[in-house]
Amino acid sequence: MAEILPLKDAFEPALALLAAGEVVAVPTETVYGLAGDATNGEAVARIFEAKGRPRFNPLIVHVCDLDMARKIAVFDAASLKLAQRFWPGPLTLVLKLREDCGIHPLVTAGLDTVALRMPQGFARELIAALGRPLAAPSANNSGRISPTTAQAVADDLGARIRLVADGGATPVGLESTIVKAGPEGVRILRPGGVTGGEVEAALGSPVLRGGAAGIEAPGMLASHYAPDAAMRLDAGEVRPGEALLAFGPRRIAGAEGAVAMLNLSETGDLREAAANLYGHIKALDRAGVATIAVEPIPHDGLGEAIADRLGRAAAPRGR
Ligand code: TXA
Ligand code: MG
Numbered sequence: 001m002a003e004i005l006p007l008k009d010a011f012e013p014a015l016a017l018l019a020a021g022e023v024v025a026v027p028t029e030t031v032y033g034l035a036g037d038a039t040n041g042e043a044v045a046r047i048f049e050a051k052g053r054p055r056f057n058p059l060i061v062h063v064c065d066l067d068m069a070r071k072i073a074v075f076d077a078a079s080l081k082l083a084q085r086f087w088p089g090p091l092t093l094v095l096k097l098r099e100d101c102g103i104h105p106l107v108t109a110g111l112d113t114v115a116l117r118m119p120q121g122f123a124r125e126l127i128a129a130l131g132r133p134l135a136a137p138s139a140n141n142s143g144r145i146s147p148t149t150a151q152a153v154a155d156d157l158g159a160r161i162r163l164v165a166d167g168g169a170t171p172v173g174l175e176s177t178i179v180k181a182g183p184e185g186v187r188i189l190r191p192g193g194v195t196g197g198e199v200e201a202a203l204g205s206p207v208l209r210g211g212a213a214g215i216e217a218p219g220m221l222a223s224h225y226a227p228d229a230a231m232r233l234d235a236g237e238v239r240p241g242e243a244l245l246a247f248g249p250r251r252i253a254g255a256e257g258a259v260a261m262l263n264l265s266e267t268g269d270l271r272e273a274a275a276n277l278y279g280h281i282k283a284l285d286r287a288g289v290a291t292i293a294v295e296p297i298p299h300d301g302l303g304e305a306i307a308d309r310l311g312r313a314a315a316p317r318g319r
Helices: 007-019 041-051 066-072 077-086 122-130 150-157 196-203 270-285 303-314
Strands: 003-006 024-026 033-037 060-062 091-097 113-117 163-166 177-182 185-190 230-232 243-246 261-263 291-294
Touching: 003 007, 003 150, 007 024, 007 033, 007 122, 007 163, 024 122, 024 150, 033 041, 033 122, 060 122, 066 077, 066 113, 077 091, 077 177, 077 196, 150 163, 150 270, 177 196, 185 196, 230 303, 243 270, 261 270, 270 291, 270 303
Parallel strands: 003 163, 024 163, 060 113, 091 177, 230 291, 243 261, 243 291
Antiparallel strands: 024 033, 091 113, 177 185
16 A cells, blocks of 8 residues: 655655656645656556556656756747746646657657646655656546545555655646647647636737647546546536535525535635535545536636536546
């Protein structure tokens, strides 16, 4: 079973495990990541193995500074502007991969691009100490809800990894925003912790939305972030036997009859709702209901990323 250690005690053992090509679960400002040395093929293979992840799905490479990033990828002007504005932070840039940069091809699934992100805090310090970039997908079983606490990581992957560094609940609670600049403009491939509006403000121009073809629409297999219960979005009422994922101060009809209820944000604050989203879905799922009704949530600002994740959690399952 994985050991869960507070950050100050976890740093040295995490560093030693990473240097030895092992994987470690670490907190980032978005969600917990399952990290391994991105230049070590065995370490990267261990990440896929622990997650049960389809091999064609490429991983995000985490760096500690712009220097490290520029050794791995070529920055166009728009991407550089975004890195300067949002790094370290919840923004991932898809960039042209440099040849001989040392990133193992398993990380990029053979693509000629690489997804790069500079995280805040513990993960960044670990990368700086290791002196090598870390590949880190969210630290959950492939297709399941991303973990926002150390305990959620241990519940999901505990039997398959040695160490979880415990930094408490992650402040953003949703994965990073993934953007890619191209000839037609800057496109948001996955909405996330940085809002579309914030990206547009930084660029001074509008962004494109939605994945282009195929792999570009990332880990974005139709059913992703799946709880066991079915999810019924934009519910106008709670039906018998349902649990309720609420939002804001006012309840929909039948709320008092819900088997279980959790509110993403009593005051209707989207930032608070994002931070609570995965934890509340998991907690309601544990009530063992067949369906979780979800109250309407506005789609502006961080609501775009929340709606994206809820849509995937509600998608028909292939299992
Ligand atoms: O906040 C986050 O981004 C978290 C933390 C741990 O950093 N990481 C995360 O990683 O969400 P993951 O592996 O669960 O999602 C990474 C996404 C995948 O959907 C993958 O398809 C996409 O990034 N991706 C990776 N490389 C790509 C590339 N070259 N082009 C397009 N998409 C890419
Ligand atoms: Mg993930």
